Amino acid sequence: MTDLSLAAARTIVDTALATARSRGLKPLAVIVYDARGSLKCVQVEDGASLRRAEIALAKANGALALGLGSRAIAKRAEEQPHFVAAVSHVVGPAALVPVPGGVLIREGERVVGAVGVSGDTSDNDEICAVAGIEAAGLRADTGA
Amino acid sequence: MTDLSLAAARTIVDTALATARSRGLKPLAVIVYDARGSLKCVQVEDGASLRRAEIALAKANGALALGLGSRAIAKRAEEQPHFVAAVSHVVGPAALVPVPGGVLIREGERVVGAVGVSGDTSDNDEICAVAGIEAAGLRADTGA
Amino acid sequence: MTDLSLAAARTIVDTALATARSRGLKPLAVIVYDARGSLKCVQVEDGASLRRAEIALAKANGALALGLGSRAIAKRAEEQPHFVAAVSHVVGPAALVPVPGGVLIREGERVVGAVGVSGDTSDNDEICAVAGIEAAGLRADTGA
Amino acid sequence: MTDLSLAAARTIVDTALATARSRGLKPLAVIVYDARGSLKCVQVEDGASLRRAEIALAKANGALALGLGSRAIAKRAEEQPHFVAAVSHVVGPAALVPVPGGVLIREGERVVGAVGVSGDTSDNDEICAVAGIEAAGLRADTGA
Numbered sequence: 001m002t003d004l005s006l007a008a009a010r011t012i013v014d015t016a017l018a019t020a021r022s023r024g025l026k027p028l029a030v031i032v033y034d035a036r037g038s039l040k041c042v043q044v045e046d047g048a049s050l051r052r053a054e055i056a057l058a059k060a061n062g063a064l065a066l067g068l069g070s071r072a073i074a075k076r077a078e079e080q081p082h083f084v085a086a087v088s089h090v091v092g093p094a095a096l097v098p099v100p101g102g103v104l105i106r107e108g109e110r111v112v113g114a115v116g117v118s119g120d121t122s123d124n125d126e127i128c129a130v131a132g133i134e135a136a137g138l139r140a141d142t143g144a
Numbered sequence: 145m146t147d148l149s150l151a152a153a154r155t156i157v158d159t160a161l162a163t164a165r166s167r168g169l170k171p172l173a174v175i176v177y178d179a180r181g182s183l184k185c186v187q188v189e190d191g192a193s194l195r196r197a198e199i200a201l202a203k204a205n206g207a208l209a210l211g212l213g214s215r216a217i218a219k220r221a222e223e224q225p226h227f228v229a230a231v232s233h234v235v236g237p238a239a240l241v242p243v244p245g246g247v248l249i250r251e252g253e254r255v256v257g258a259v260g261v262s263g264d265t266s267d268n269d270e271i272c273a274v275a276g277i278e279a280a281g282l283r284a285d286t287g288a
Numbered sequence: 289m290t291d292l293s294l295a296a297a298r299t300i301v302d303t304a305l306a307t308a309r310s311r312g313l314k315p316l317a318v319i320v321y322d323a324r325g326s327l328k329c330v331q332v333e334d335g336a337s338l339r340r341a342e343i344a345l346a347k348a349n350g351a352l353a354l355g356l357g358s359r360a361i362a363k364r365a366e367e368q369p370h371f372v373a374a375v376s377h378v379v380g381p382a383a384l385v386p387v388p389g390g391v392l393i394r395e396g397e398r399v400v401g402a403v404g405v406s407g408d409t410s411d412n413d414e415i416c417a418v419a420g421i422e423a424a425g426l427r428a429d430t431g432a
Numbered sequence: 433m434t435d436l437s438l439a440a441a442r443t444i445v446d447t448a449l450a451t452a453r454s455r456g457l458k459p460l461a462v463i464v465y466d467a468r469g470s471l472k473c474v475q476v477e478d479g480a481s482l483r484r485a486e487i488a489l490a491k492a493n494g495a496l497a498l499g500l501g502s503r504a505i506a507k508r509a510e511e512q513p514h515f516v517a518a519v520s521h522v523v524g525p526a527a528l529v530p531v532p533g534g535v536l537i538r539e540g541e542r543v544v545g546a547v548g549v550s551g552d553t554s555d556n557d558e559i560c561a562v563a564g565i566e567a568a569g570l571r572a573d574t575g576a
Contacts, residue, residue, distance in 0.1 A: 049211025
C-alpha cells in the first residue's frame with residue numbers, strides 16, 4: 001500500500017483528457033488530489049471557462065472531505081440540502097460542488113486520492129474520471 | 145483578436161445607461177469585466193441601492209466563471225439548485241447571481257469579457273447589457 | 289449638501305486618468321466609492337495587471353472605513369503594524385492597503401466618498417486622485 | 433499573439449521538473465496559471481510537503497496580480513512590509529508569497545501567464561521556473 005504517485009496521477013489526467021477528446025466533449029479541467037488533499041496533478045484544456053478548475057477542485061475536495069464520491073453527495077443534497085450547503089463551508093477553501101465528477105481513488109478499500117472533472121455534463125465528466133483512474137490500475141468510487 | 149479595451153468598455157457602459165434612461169428604467173449599476181475577470185469599467189447611477197453594484201458584479205462573474213450567460217445559469221438553478229448554490233462559493237469572492245443580466249461579450253467565438261447589469265427587472269437589465277455590447281461592435285451572449 | 293453624483297465621480301475618474309496620461313505614468317486603476325462604500329465609477333486602463341483594481345478598491349475602502357486618507361493609514365501602519373493588520377480583516381471584503389492613493393472626498397467637512405488609485409508609485413497615484421477630486425469642485429483629504 | 437496553451441504549460445512543468453531532477457533538488461510543486469489567473473497545469477512531486485502546492489500558487493498569483501516577478505515583490509516586502517502584507521489579502525484566495533519562484537511568462541511584452549515553483553531554495557525554485565518557460569519558447573520575467 002503506497003501513496004498516490006505523481007506518475008499515477010499523470011496517467012489519470014492524461015487518460016481522462018484522451019477520453020474526452022475521443023468523445024468530442026467540451027474542454028475539461030481535470031484535477032487530482034492525493035489522500036491528504038494536496039494537489040498532485042492538474043491539466044485544464046484550452047477554451048475552458050474562467051473558473052472551471054475551481055469547480056473540478058470542489059468536486060474532488062467534497063469527495064475526499066466526506067469519503068463519498070460526489071454522485072452520492074448529489075443524492076444527499078437532494079434529500080438534505082441544508083446538510084450539504086452547511087458542509088460546504090467547513091471543508092476548506094476549495095468548498096464542495098455536489099454533482100457527479102468527483103471520484104474517490106481507492107487501492108483496495110483505502111482512499112489514496114480523488115479526481116475532479118468539470119467542463120461537460122456531470123455524467124460525461126464522471127466517465128472521464130473513471131477511465132483515468134482505471135488506466136492507472138486503481139479503483140474508481142463514484143458514489144453510485 | 146484583441147483584449148477588451150477600456151474604450152470599448154466605456155462604450156458598453158455609456159450605451160447601457162443611455163438605454164436605461166430612454167426607457168425610464170430604475171437606477172442601474174453597470175459593470176464590465178475583461179476576460180480575466182478584472183474590472184474594466186463601472187458606473188452606478190444616482191439612487192441605486194446599497195449593494196446594487198455587487199449584484200451586477202455577481203451576474204457577470206458567474207457568466208465568466210461558467211462560460212454561460214446568466215440566463216442559462218438561471219435555468220440551471222431551477223433544474224439543479226444545489227449545483228448553482230454550491231458553485232457560487234467557488235467562483236471567487238464576487239460569487240454568482242443566477243438571473244438574467246450577466247452577459248458574455250464575444251468577439252467571434254472568443255469570450256473577451258462580461259457585462260453585469262442590475263437595478264430594474266432582470267429582463268430589462270439584460271436589454272441594456274445587450275445594447276451596450278452591440279454598440280461596441282461586439283457580440284452579446286445572454287445564455288438564451 | 290448632497291450625495292456624490294455619478295457625474296462628479298466620472299469627472300474624478302476622467303481627470304485622474306488624463307493626469308496620468310499627461311505625466312506618462314503606468315496604466316492605472318481608478319475607483320470611486322460614495323459615502324456608503326458603494327461603487328460609483330471605475331475605469332481600469334489597458335495593460336493594468338490582474339489585481340490592480342482590487343488594490344485601488346482596498347486603498348479607498350480603508351480610507352472610508354477609518355475616516356482617514358490612506359497616507360495617514362500608512363503612517364499608522366509604521367507605528368502600529370498590528371493595529372492596521374488586524375483592522376484589514378474587519379473592514380469588509382475589500383480589505384485595506386495602507387499606502388498613499390486612497391483619498392477621502394470631502395464637501396466642506398463631510399465625507400462624501402473616497403477615491404482609490406493604483407498602478408504607478410503611491411505618490412503618483414495620489415497626485416492623480418487629488419487632481420480628479422479638485423476637478424469636481426470637491427476637497428481631497430489624503431491624510432497628510 | 434495567442435493565449436498560453438496547455439501544450440506550452442505542460443512543456444514548462446515537465447522541463448522545470450526535469451531541471452530539478454538533474455540538479456538533485458528537493459521535491460517540487462510546479463504550477464502554471466494563464467493570464468486570467470486560471471490554472472493550466474500543475475504537477476507536485478512525490479514527497480512534497482502538505483501545502484507546497486499552495487505556496488507555489490501564491491508565488492505565481494502574486495506575480496500576476498501585481499504584474500511583477502516575485503523577486504521584485506520580495507524586494508518590495510523588505511522595503512514596505514505593510515504594503516505587501518496588506519496586498520496579500522486583496523489578490524484573491526490564492527494570496528501572495530513574496531519570495532523568488534513566481535515568474536511571469538511573457539510573449540514579447542505581453543503577460544500570458546505565470547509559473548510558481550516551491551520546494552527547494554527560492555533561488556533554485558526560480559531556476560527551474562525559468563528553464564521551463566524558456567523551453568516553451570517564451571520569456572521569463574523573474575522581477576530581477
